[in-house]
Amino acid sequence: MLFMVEMIVQIPQSLDADLVAKIKLEEKEYSQKLQREGKWRHLWRVVGEYANVSIFDAASNDELHTMLSSLPLFPYMQIKVTPLANHPSSIVQE
Amino acid sequence: MLFMVEMIVQIPQSLDADLVAKIKLEEKEYSQKLQREGKWRHLWRVVGEYANVSIFDAASNDELHTMLSSLPLFPYMQIKVTPLANHPSSIVQE
Amino acid sequence: MLFMVEMIVQIPQSLDADLVAKIKLEEKEYSQKLQREGKWRHLWRVVGEYANVSIFDAASNDELHTMLSSLPLFPYMQIKVTPLANHPSSIVQE
Amino acid sequence: MLFMVEMIVQIPQSLDADLVAKIKLEEKEYSQKLQREGKWRHLWRVVGEYANVSIFDAASNDELHTMLSSLPLFPYMQIKVTPLANHPSSIVQE
Amino acid sequence: MLFMVEMIVQIPQSLDADLVAKIKLEEKEYSQKLQREGKWRHLWRVVGEYANVSIFDAASNDELHTMLSSLPLFPYMQIKVTPLANHPSSIVQE
Amino acid sequence: MLFMVEMIVQIPQSLDADLVAKIKLEEKEYSQKLQREGKWRHLWRVVGEYANVSIFDAASNDELHTMLSSLPLFPYMQIKVTPLANHPSSIVQE
Amino acid sequence: MLFMVEMIVQIPQSLDADLVAKIKLEEKEYSQKLQREGKWRHLWRVVGEYANVSIFDAASNDELHTMLSSLPLFPYMQIKVTPLANHPSSIVQE
Amino acid sequence: MLFMVEMIVQIPQSLDADLVAKIKLEEKEYSQKLQREGKWRHLWRVVGEYANVSIFDAASNDELHTMLSSLPLFPYMQIKVTPLANHPSSIVQE
Amino acid sequence: MLFMVEMIVQIPQSLDADLVAKIKLEEKEYSQKLQREGKWRHLWRVVGEYANVSIFDAASNDELHTMLSSLPLFPYMQIKVTPLANHPSSIVQE
Amino acid sequence: MLFMVEMIVQIPQSLDADLVAKIKLEEKEYSQKLQREGKWRHLWRVVGEYANVSIFDAASNDELHTMLSSLPLFPYMQIKVTPLANHPSSIVQE
Structure with a gap:
């Protein structure tokens, strides 16, 4: 089940630079783990x-929220979720 | 070169039903032709x-506009285009 | 899997009054059928x-879209869908 | 008498982490008390x-405001209230 | 229980002038009846x-919706309802 | 001459708690003075x-601005003013 | 007492061309009469x-509404009124 | 003196197809005349x-309005004008 | 050449009170100098x-930007500029 | 391939004045380098x-994002990108 997820990152100026670097690294690793799992x-x-604009594949709304709220950058992002369905003119089922 | 294209269809009530059916059929055929070409x-x-939410692959802005303005439903759609770039955390180049 | 669905009805002045009455009746019957099925x-x-503000229970995004786009008033409504997840402070799982 | 209440939480970065944890715990307890009371x-x-999206049942506008403004997270939330009425197509009176 | 009700009137050009005059007269009579009743x-x-900006006094959300949806101009108005509570600095209870 | 005045209060986290308490007390006193004067x-x-939603009665735009900009909470409020006129369907002149 | 008045004209396509010409002529005459009177x-x-952007001088909100709602183009305009006060840095009182 | 001018064309369905073709032809000719003149x-x-997004060069606001309101498509366009100034980092004066 | 200029002042809480007083005094002096010059x-x-709502008279877009960006409060203001032209119904040329 | 790029600069009050001066200088140098290269x-x-309003010429979306995200002021700007195509009425191909 697919969802379009639009994320805007807004890291406050006051955050410690080392902490920011650490969070971004963890974000990248977590993101790539989810990509490799096909989620x-x-x-x-x-x-x-x-x-960014992303497409997520989740078994349920709960699973999607768990994935998104576990993102290391989650506290610093504005996220908008749009549920997607199969389009009758699409030549593939995805 | 990828673009997110968001299309909202608004067909006026006053349009003839047969004409609408014909336009929708042509739209589907044209859409599937572009899908088969990988565009x-x-x-x-x-x-x-x-x-709908779509991802287009175009060689240039001009090519993308030509594809979109050739859609049979183009006069009845509100379209928003967002240019996309490769994301440093993506595990694929697409 | 729950979704909040907000529907705003906008029936054009030009629509025939008998047709409108017929569509509204069919809408009510279809709506009550889905309510009795727990959807x-x-x-x-x-x-x-x-x-209206509604809560739908659907097995998938595709099922939800099929239900909504089958509403007799669908061509005359503006619809906004918000996917919902379980809240950690809720005393029930729904 | 039912109301849809939409709450967006925005806790400032500068707030002490222990204080935040304490407020969230109190919020959860207060929220569950109101849920058990059927409010x-x-x-x-x-x-x-x-x-979150919530449905409140209040005897009056004053009672609803008292409940909402007593939420421990109230100073850090943006809240929108929509009064709801019985829908003629609903199969239940709620 | 008080509510602020904001109404914007948008009568379509295509409506018959005599019908419009009749609706406006009925609107005025109905409005003045509700005013005399203190609603x-x-x-x-x-x-x-x-x-217009109005203040309504209704015993419930259902009663308020019944009053508003019975307005002869209801099909031609955009209406926004804001529930009001007693203000702690107000010198009267109203 | 009547005006609808909508005020949204946004007190910054960084303001000293004692100062905030003092300003709110002065706001209440000033507000009740203007209420007793019928303004x-x-x-x-x-x-x-x-x-809050308020109705002010002022002899002129200048008097209204003087009253509003003298509110102790004025620096921490977002204010919107809507001039009101007598409505032809109103049963009173106010 | 001064007000900024912003008017956007939207004449429907369906209106008779002669009628439009007549309304515009009356609008111009009425507008120039109010200008000569200093209103x-x-x-x-x-x-x-x-x-257009306009500055009106009216003795009261009621007088302003009477002037604006008497404009021949009033049914075809979207109007926004902003009450103005004397500015402490202005070198004139106007 | 440069201005960014953004134009959105919205031709009503009801307009005669021959008339639309004629207006578009005149629009093109007029547009190309102004381009050749450097305006x-x-x-x-x-x-x-x-x-479209356009850059106009006009000697005054009046000249710009005259050019824009003379466009054959003017009654069917939504136009937004942004005055531009020389940028201190620009390597040319234009 | 006239422009409507709308300025909203937003001075950050954190700014030193003496500095704010100094900036406001300079703003007033600069504003009155421009008023006396007829700009x-x-x-x-x-x-x-x-x-505030203001009307500026500038020989060019560049002159207007120079005047506005030289305002002592410029870093703390949100400014919107609307170019104005002579109105065909105006009884004066201004 | 052309893009309209609109940039709004918002430098936080808390940033060190020397750092701001340094960033602005680097921004100017980088901007002028890209201008000289025709980008x-x-x-x-x-x-x-x-x-500012800018027109960029980029070989691809990726190249454009690399240029924009390399701007020294990038962390302090809100940027909106609009892809442009050749206009059929334009007398030049640009």
């Missing part, structure tokens, strides 16, 4: 913004 | 709306 | 508006 | 956000 | 707009 | 928000 | 739009 | 929309 | 807000 | 704002 199906950068 | 990479329905 | 869990009127 | 009828997490 | 406590014109 | 005709709490 | 103090075109 | 400095299509 | 034609307070 | 085709100041 985080696509991850694109929005040109000119500290933001 | 229209993903096509998903937004749940609860007469709208 | 449409709650249905409330927004005070002062021709609109 | 806070439903409580759902919005997927991907530090936010 | 519609205040009614003010927004300067420069075909709109 | 601040109505004062209601918006349910679920640190906000 | 409509300034009238500027917003560049690139069928819209 | 309409740049004209770009917004990808996926029936809209 | 800042009108200056009105928006009722209930720390904001 | 940053136009750069205009928005009148009255700490913002």
Whole structure:
């Protein structure tokens, strides 16, 4: 079951630089783990913004929320979720 | 080069039903032709709306505009284009 | 799996009054069928508006879209879907 | 008398971590007390956000405001209240 | 129990002038009946707009919706309802 | 001459607690003085928000601005003013 | 007492061309009468739009609403009124 | 003196097809005349929309409004004008 | 050449009180100098807000930007500029 | 391939003044380097704002994102990118 997830990152100026570096590293590792598991199906950068457009594959709303709220950057992101369905004109079922 | 394209369809009540059916059929054929050519990479329905989220692969902005403005439903759609770049945490280059 | 669904009804002035009455009757019957099946869990009127707030229980995004796009009033409604998850402070699992 | 209440939590970075933990614990206890009393009828997490959608049952606007403004997280939340009425197509009176 | 009700009137050009005159007359009579009953406590014109700001006194959300949806102009109005509570600095209880 | 005034209070976290208590006390006293003088005709709490809806009676725009900008909480409020006129369907002149 | 009044004109396509010409002529005459009386103090075109920014001088909110709602184009305009006060840095009282 | 001008075209369905073709032809001719005169400095299509972004060079606000309101498509466009100034980091004066 | 300029002042809490007083004094002096030169034609307070509506007369966009960016409060203001043209119904050329 | 890029600069009060001066200098140098290379085709100041409108020429979305995210002021800017295509009425191909 697919969802479009749009994430905008807003890290406060006051956060310690080392802490920020550590969080970003953990974010990358966690993100790549989910990608390898096939849960985080696509991850694109929005040109000119500290933001991404992603496609998640989750078995349920609960699983999706658990994945998103476990992101190390979760406290510093604005996230918008759009549930997706199969399109009748699509040549593939995804 | 990838772009997220969000399309909302708004067909006026006053349009002739046969004409609408014909346009929708042509839209489907044209859409599937672009999908088979690898230009229209993903096509998903937004749940609860007469709208879709799509990923296009175009060689240039001009090519993308030509594809979109050639859609039979183009005069009846509100379209928003977001240019996408490779994300440093993505495990694939797409 | 629960979803909040907000529907705003906008029936064009130009629609035939008998047709409108027929569509509303079919909408009511279809809505009550889904309620009896436990799919449409709650249905409330927004005070002062021709609109409702609903809670749907669907096995998947595809099932939810099929239910919503089958509503007789679907062509005349603006619909917004919000996926819901279990809340850690809730005393029930619903 | 039912109300939809949408709450978005925004705790400032500068707040002491122990204080935050204490407030969240009190919030949970107070929330569960209201749920057990039947005042806070439903409580759902919005997927991907530090936010909830709730249904409250209050005898009056004054009682609802007293409940909401007594929430330990009240100073750190953005709250939107929508009064609900019985829907003519609903198969239950709630 | 008080509610602020903001109404914006948008009568379609295509409506028959005699019908419009009749609806407006009925609206005025119904409005004045509710005012005399103490249900519609205040009614003010927004300067420069075909709109009003009103204060309603209703025993319940259901009663308020019944009053508003019975307005002859209801199909041609955009209505926003804000529930009001007693203010701790107010020198009267109203 | 009546005006609807909507006030949203946003006191910064960083403000000293004693100072905040003092300002709120002065706000209440000043507000009640204006109410007793008949200048601040109505004062209601918006349910679920640190906000109010008020009706002011002022002899001129200048007098209204003087009253509002003299509020002790003025530097911490977002204020929106809507001029009101007599409504032709109102049964009273107010 | 001064007010900024912003008017956006939206004449429906379906209106008879002769009627539109007549209304515009009456609008101009009425506007110039109010200007000569000193009530409509300034009238500027917003560049690139069928819209204007105006400054009105009215003895009361009621007088202002009477002037605006008497404009021949009133049914075809979206109007926003902003009450103005004397500015402490202004070198004139106007 | 440069201005960014953003134009969105919205031609009503009800307009006669021959008339639309004629207006578009005149629009093109007028647009190219202004380009050749150096008044309409740049004209770009917004990808996926029936809209353009343009840069105009005008001697005054009045001249700019005259040019824009003389566009054959003016009654069917939504136009937004942004005045531009020389940027201190620009390597050219334009 | 006239421009409507709308300024909203937002001075951060953290700024030193003496510095704020000094900036406001300089702002007043600079504003009155521009008014006496006929560049800042009108200056009105928006009722209930720390904001103003102004009319500037500038020979060019560059001159206007120089005047506005030289305002001592410029770093603490949100400014919106609307170019104005002569209105065909105005009885004066201004 | 052209893109309109709109940048709004928001430097936090808390940033060290020397650091800000250094960043601005580097921003200017980097900007002028890109202009000389023909990548940053136009750069205009928005009148009255700490913002600019720019036209970039990039070989790909990735190249554009690399240029924008390398701007020394990037962490302190809000950026919006609009892809542009050739306009059929333009007398030049740019």
